[in-house]
Amino acid sequence: MTTPTSRPDPRPAVTMSVGRDKHSHYSYRDFFRFNREQGTIIDWNNTQNLLLSEDFIVGLQTGLEREVGDASAAVMYTIGIDWGKRDAAHFSQWYEREYGVGVKQSNLLFLLETWWWPFTAQGWGKWEVETESKQKGFLFINLFDSMVARTLGDVGKPVCHLYAGLFAGFFTTMTSKELSCIEIQCYAMGETYCKFLLGGQERIDAANFWISEGASAREIARRLHQE
Amino acid sequence: MNSMFAELLQNAEGRYLHPDELESLRAYVEGIPKRVRIYQVLHSKESVLLDRVMEKFQPTLPHLTRRHGILAWERCRRDLGMVWRYCCMAMLLNDEDYLRDKLLYWLETILKSFKMRDECRPAYKLMLDSLASIFTAEESEIIRPYLLLAKTMLVG
Structure with missing residues (x-):
């Protein structure tokens, strides 16, 4: 943290x-x-x-679930959103200080890589952003070696709600558009990496519905591209 | 300091080094004079190498400045020079991890973000191909693994 x-x-x-x-x-x-x-x-x-152990992450997750039950996902997501919004403001400052150019004047992918590098250095995992669909209003983020999923292990459901909130909060602030994010594939479900969908609330709600019907990340991507 | 050497010292705290550990330490130390000498040669001929690479590389991308601005070639040479210097330092330290940790993990993602891997690939191939004509066989062979590592990670 x-x-x-x-x-x-x-x-x-x-x-x-x-x-x-x-x-x-x-x-x-x-x-x-x-x-x-x-x-x-x-x-x-x-x-x-702060240096935190895996025990801390497990304790945070299980403690939260004990206190608020299924709402723990929403709590983690909300914390992530707040963190992402604050970090976007902090990032804009240090980016401009480091590169001598404002975030709005920068190459988008370079900007995003620069934002994520401190997270990589801190152990949050490596990422890859798929921006091919950004003109349609959504994009995918692949996360490798999620700190949360790696710690919690194969629990059969998405667990990276903090990350989803972080992405939603950061991109909302940077684009000045209200964006949401959902994890559509998770290492904690036995997948090799985590995958997030970022976009407007309607798309996220649709993806959530498809997931509840058993759709895979690939099927969700296919349906979104067909829109 | 060489990262393997640093780890060795860390792990050996409070005990004597094992014979195999002492042997790898001896090999590392004995190799230093040669590495220092070659490092100085690689340093002194950096501009010769970069001139050779740029001379052959520029005609292959006649529209680079249109796509990336008037400073594109200057930046290209600067970046190739930076990679070369990190390779030289890694060679001096006999430490590929130095090259990965200090530069390649980061630069790999930056090149990807600018979608420049394909464009940059010939430059790294030219660097590798030019070694033999600028340096002696001994000098070329000691730096080649580091340059090859850089090429593989940065442009495939």
Whole structure:
């Protein structure tokens, strides 16, 4: 988990082998700064990081399910949306600082890769965005090695609601359009990777209905492309 | 520091190194003078290599600046030079992980995002093909695995 911090950037006090203009700064030693005196882990974008165990993720999930039952998915999704919206604002700032150009003036795919790289470095998994359908108002996101699904194992249902919310919140803020997201395939269902559909609420509702009828991610993609 | 060497020291904390560990350490240290010497050659001939590559690469993409702007060739040379320098450092350290962690994992996704893998592929092939005509056999063979790794990950 990460949150922006108002602490001053501690890096000037640390001997830097590389300058701030280095963009490929996602190796473990480059991206994180461990401050033993303060007990903090600050990353390249001046964000506070916490190290969490898999037990924490399992505890969070099972504890939430015990408290609110099936609504736990919606709770995680809502948390994700809020996180994504906040992160979009934070990202816009550091992106402009790093590349000297605003997010609206940038190549879309480069922008998205740049947004996701800190998540990759933090262990949230690698991703791949399929933008072929963006003119139709939706796109797919493939997530490899989801932290949540990998931890919870094969439970037979989608579990990456936090990610779905994160994508919905981030893209909603960046595009200024109300977007939703649903996980249509999950590693926790025995698949090799997780797949998300991002789009307007009507499409997400339709996908949700198809899933409840047993449709696979491939069938959902086919139906959406036929629209 | 070589990542395997660093891990070795970490794992051996509080005990003596095993004979095989000492042997790999000895081999690494004994190889350093040669690697330093070759590193200096690779450094000194960087511009010769890049000139050769650009000279042959540019005619294959006559419309590059129309698609990617007037700075496209300058950026192309800059990026090829950057990859070369990381390859040289990885060779010096005898450490492919350095190359992957510091550059390739990131640059791979960036090239994909710009959909430039196909366009860039000939440049990396030209770099590999040019080694033999610029460097000695020993120099070429020691840097080739790193350049090949870069080519494979970045452009397939």
